[in-house]
Amino acid sequence: MNLPAGIDLAALHLLRPQWLWALLALPLLMAFSRVRRRRTSVWRESVDAHLLPHLLVERGDARVRRAWGVGIAAYVLAVIALAGPSWRQSEQPLWHDRTPLVIALDLSSATSAGDLPPSRLAQARAKIDALLRARADGQVALVVFADDAYTVAPLTEDAANVALFLDALEPDVMPVDGQRPDRAIEWSAKLLRQSGFDRGVILLLTDRADDRARDAAAAARSQGARVDVMGLGTDAGASYRRGDGTFGQARLDAASLRSLASAGGGRYAAIATDDGDLRALDVLDPDTTLGSGDAKQSDATRGRAWQDDGFWLLPPLMLLALFAFRRRAALAVLLLCIGWPPAQAADWWRRADQVEHAQMDDGNRAYRKGDFADAAQRYERVDSADSHYNRGNALAKAGEYPQAIAAYDEALKRAPGMEDAIANKRAVEAAMKRQQQSSPKGGGGQSQSPKDQKPSQGGQGAQSPSSQQQKQQSSQSPQQQPGQAPKAGDAQSQREADRAQRERMQRALEQQRGDKAPKPGEEPVQETPQQRERRLANEAWLRRVPDDPGGLLREKLRIEHERRQLQDKE
Structure with missing residues (x-):
């Protein structure tokens, strides 16, 4: 950190000058000290002079004055630092107030109705999609209403997440048909308050409004929300068909919608084929959605703030505070001056279990990187059942089977009955036997990795370490089946063995399904009548699965409707 080149005395000021009132406590502290010193004089009046040296600790006046001087200096520096001296400005990232928007769709x-081809709903969904894509920033929510209002997507900054629900919006997802824009406004205002906003914008898309809707808009305006209306x-x-099969006539009542927007302090615009309606409503820019009354911050002052430079007084304050320690103050000053390495100083404060945990973490990282030799060395520095078990896994992966078995034995000495260690030890012993059988003279043979066999299954023993979920408590090391590391000499054979194993598993799955694929040079397997009938039935059943993207939303709104009815009854 570089010291400032200079201080502009003309610009020097305090960001928190109220802290200067704390300086008035200095006279009180001095008076308290004098009272204490007077109490010591009482002993001089009551005790013989030849006994006073054995009862009182004498302090020279010079020492007392030095102590008071250091204390007063430290106190004054602390108060000035808390007051926040500042003489310069710096660029600061400022938080911009993004006005939230709640879209309430009828x-x-x-x-x-088809007076807006192909339908009003199709035009409304396209308009909402254009709004979500064009809106610069800020949180957006989506509310739908008929006889009641429901939340489809709560307030979120991810507009794409809101757009996912547009295709599922259909009148049949609503539990009860109707047209209550007043409840949509009330629910949208409640949604803003529950999200912690004291202001916001409600965009209502409908064709008419009544007195109840105007009253709700006026109430939302008093709570800080602006109500815009799109016709x-x-x-x-x-004409349109209702849910019960009857027909109705729908017309746009622009006069009632203008009155509604006026009551809510917003604007009205009829839906258009371009973005002229969105621009007229001023809902594309979240910085200006509350109108000209909320002016933006000018570019001249944006991002600049006075910097608190009181931290420059902390180093001298810390040096003065060192004199308050009666012991080892000189050693503390020396360590501060020579700049003792922080990493070594941190080791002094670690407990033994913290040191072991750090060693285990280092071993886990080396294990995941494939450096099994380094992992084994790091695990060896910790004397616990988990560390020896992990060391055995690392040695087994490195191909050092005898050392791995010895490590598992050490783990079993500290934790008898450790199932993972027993299972892996058996796997390594089996791998050693296979290695001896393939190369009885100790050279030229290739051994099968123990990771290709399954030492235990289900409840008959411990599962393979690769299938367990981080069973170790303190180490959280990788639980994998030990095996020989892929060295340069046998990497090709290992890959071939893995490929053969995958092919065997694939053939077993195909035989179980009854549709084994023919191999090159083999005759295709003919289906039995029963297999063919089963396959055709499955395909027909899959074709009958309905494609209903609004099913989940319909069920969600139905459950919410039933919950509200139960609350009303209570």
Whole structure:
């Protein structure tokens, strides 16, 4: 950290000058010290002079004055540092207030009217999608309403997550048909408050409004929310089919929607084919969605703030604080001056279990990197059952089978009955036997890795370490089946053995399914009538699975509707 080149005295000021009131405590502290010294004089009046040297500790006046001087200096420096002296400005990332937006979409059966081809709902979904893609930033939520209002997507900064639900919006997902924009406004305002916002914008998409909706818009405005309205439909209107099979006539009531927007302190615009309606409503930029009354911060002052330079007083304050220690103050000053390495100093404060945990972590990292020799050395520095078990795994992966068995024995001495160590020890012993059988004279043979065999299955013994979920408590080391490391001489044979194992497993799966694929040079396997009938039935059943993207949303709204009904009854 570089010291400032200079201090501009004209710009020097305190960011928190209220802390200077703490200086008034100095006279009180001095008065308290004098009272204490007077109490010591009482002993001089009550005790014989030849006994006072054995009862009182004499302090020279010079020593007392030095102590008071150091204390007063440290106190003044601390108060000035807390007051926040500042003489320069610096660039600071400032938080921008992004106004949240709640989109409330009318999802009644009237939105199926075709006066906005192909339908009002299709036009509304396209408009919401364009809004989500064009909106610069800020949190967005999606609410749908018919007879009641429901949350489809809560407030989030991920507009793409909100757009995922657009294709599932249909009138039939609503539990009860109707048209209550007042409940949509009330629910949207509640959603803003629950998310911790004291202001926001509610964009209502519908074709008409009543007195209840205007009252709800006025209430939302008093709570800090602005209500904008986008009209769906045309003056001529069109007929539509209700959920019960009857027909109705839907028309755009622009006058009632303008009145609603005026009550909510917002604007009204009819839906358009371009983005002119969104620009008229001013909902694309979250910085300006509350109108001209909330002016932006000017570019001249944006990102600049006075810097608190009181930390420059901390080093001298710390040096003065060292004199408050009666013991080893000189040693502390010496260590501070020579700059003792922090890493070594940190080791002094570690407990034994923390040191062992660090060694185990280092061994785990080396194991995951494939450096099994280094991992084994690091595990060896810790004397515990887990460390010896991990060391056995690392040695086995490195191909040192006798040493691995010895490590498993050490683990079993400290934790008798350790199933993982017993299983892996048996696997390594089996690998050694196979290695001896393949090269009885100790050279030229190739051994099969123990990771290709399964020493235990299910409840008959310990599972393979590769299939267990980090069973070790303190080490959290990789639990894998030990095996020979892929050295340069037998890497090709290991790959061939793995490939052969995968082929055997694939053939077994194909035989179990009854549709074994023919191999080159083999005759294709003919299906039995029963197998063919079963396959055709499965394919027909898959074709009958309905493609209903709104099913989950429909079930969610139904459950919410039933929950509200139960609350109303209570």
